[in-house]
Amino acid sequence: MKRRDFLKNAAVFVSGASVSLGALELLDPRQLLAANPELRWGFLVNTHNCVGCGFCVKACKVENDIPLEANVTRTWVERYVITKDGDVVMDTPKGALNGFTSKLIDQNQSGMKQVDDEEIAQAFFVPKLCNHCDTPACVQVCPVGATYQTKDGTVLVDRKWCIGCGYCIMGCPYGVRFFHPVEHVADKCTFCYHRISNGGNTACAQACPFGARQIGNLRDPNDPVAKAVMNQRVGVLRDEYGTKPQVFYIGLNKEVR
Amino acid sequence: MKGHVWRPLLVVIGLVIIILVARMFYVPEDFGAQDRGYTFGYHRLSNEQEWKDYPAKYQDSEYCSGCHDDKTEELNAAQHGMIPCENCHGAAFDHPDDPEKLTIDRSRDLCLRCHSELYMPSSGRNDIPGVNPEEHNAGLECVECHNSHNPSLEEM
Missing domain, CATH: 3.30.70.20 (Alpha-Beta Plaits)
Incomplete structure (x- = not known):
């Protein structure tokens, strides 16, 4: 083989081999993620x-x-009424499904309480x-991998995978989770x-x-x-x-x- | 080793193999630690798509104005224009195909959600005209006097 042919063949082989290697390389999900505009x-x-x-x-x-x-x-809406004496009275009747239509504030076992308008220092609603x-306590405690966080940050429950043990309901510091009365799984x-x-x-x-x-x-x-x-x-x-x-x-x- | 050691050991090994084989068939292929890692992202990936495919019930007011533009114009001209149509008319679903007609909530309780007078000095509630529901025409429906799209009595 002449030197010229050898160099030519070697060049063709190397370039061909490098192309096929590139085509075989597996896509790294993190690279794909970086290519997309980030979403949270x-x-x-x-x-x-x-x-x-x-x-x-x-x-x-x-x-x-x-x-x-x-x-x-x-989701629910809470009503906070803070009196001039510094007392905090709050309620959320039925989670505010029907809104707040009464001045009576539901205090559970101690009954309904009404604070006079003159007594009120602050009053507001908090949804x-x-x-x-970002580091959800409810997800960490799930023993079966039924609740999880997507890459765009939402925390979801896999209804087919949830066994209804209730750990996540106890684990959430905000009390946003509950047992779905129809689906019989944790819901949020x-x-x-x-x-x-x-x-x-x-x-x-x-x-x-x-x-x-x-x-x-x-x-x-x-x-x-x-x-x-x-x-x-x-x-x-x-x-x-x-x-x-x-x-x-x-x-x-x-x-x- | 003697038989009394081997026999229970074989049973345990057999059980482990059975569990591992059953697991191979039971656990879906896309189950595993995903983008958020083992602690927060251990799940069945296809469930994300299942949630994305959950049917939506509410459209939006723009969807309504596609056909009922006369009504939405009337509404938008008045103060109640800030209220989305579906808050009173109900979720549209696939209206007009299914359901063909929406059930409108014309109840007094619906109006009182905003217009029952409460003293809420650190809330927008104080800026809304409010009535005491026990004194203001108790027993009557609001819509008997007020037009829900433009409730001002002077402009009627």
């Missing part, structure tokens, strides 16, 4: 705007097939829902994953006439929710648990638990 769902609640109408609770229950009259709900934490807010993944809004945020609830992508600097979380004074619930909640509140008081 987050939620913003403006408590100043909430008027306690409870349309969000009703919309959530209808949208997600939670029986209306069952005493469980994926609650799953915080879709999904951020309306079926709606937001298909370009929609969550049922609760859409039903809110006052814009008290908003969902957005925390990784997108132009997203109104991400902007508010970055530039405004927002708080989260029970920060001390280290769960890194991703539902942010504007106007959160220390009395709110």
Whole structure:
């Protein structure tokens, strides 16, 4: 073989081999993820705007097939009344499914309580829902891998895989999980994953006439929710648990638990 | 080793093999630690798609205005324009195909969700005109006097 042919063949072989090696290389999921624009769902609640109408609770229950009259709900609204003496009175009748229409505040076994208008220093509503934490306690305690976090941050429950042991319901510091009375599995807010993944809004945020609830992508600097979380004074619930909640509140008081 | 050691040991080994074989068939292929790792992401991947395919019930007010633009214009011109259609008219589902007609909630209780007067000084509730439901025409339905799309009595 002539030297020229040898070099030519060697060049062809090497280039051919390198192409086929490149084609055989397996795709690393992390590389694929980096190629996609990053997405991390987050939620913003403006408590100043909430008027306690409870349309969000009703919309959530209808949208997600939670029986209306069952005493469980994926989202609810709490009423806080703080008196001038510093007493905190709060209630959430039926999770505010029918809103707040009475001045009587339900104090469970001690009955209904009415605080005179002159006695009230502060009174406001706080909507609650799953915080879709960055380090969710409920997911860690699941013994069968039925509850999990997606790469875009939502915490979901696999209804086919859940054995209904209830560890996650006990593990959640925010009490957002419950036992679904019809499906007989653990259930919780999904951020309306079926709606937001298909370009929609969550049922609760859409039903809110006052814009008290908003969902957005925390990784997108132009997203109104991400902007508010970055530039405004927002708080989260029970920060001390280290769960890194991703539902942010504007106007959160220390009395709110 | 003697028989009394081997026999139970074989039973245990057999059980372990049976469990491992059963597991191979029972656990779906896409089950495992996904993007969020073993602690937070151990799950059946196809369940994410199952949740994405969950049927939506609510459309939105834009969907309504596709056909009922006369009504949505009337509504948007008034203060109640901030309220989404489906809050009172009910979730649209696949209307007009299924259901053909929506059930409208015209009840007094629906109006009172916002318009029952509560003293809430650190909430937007205080900015909404409120009535005491026991004194303000008790027993009557609100819609007997007010137009729900534009409730101002002066503009009627």
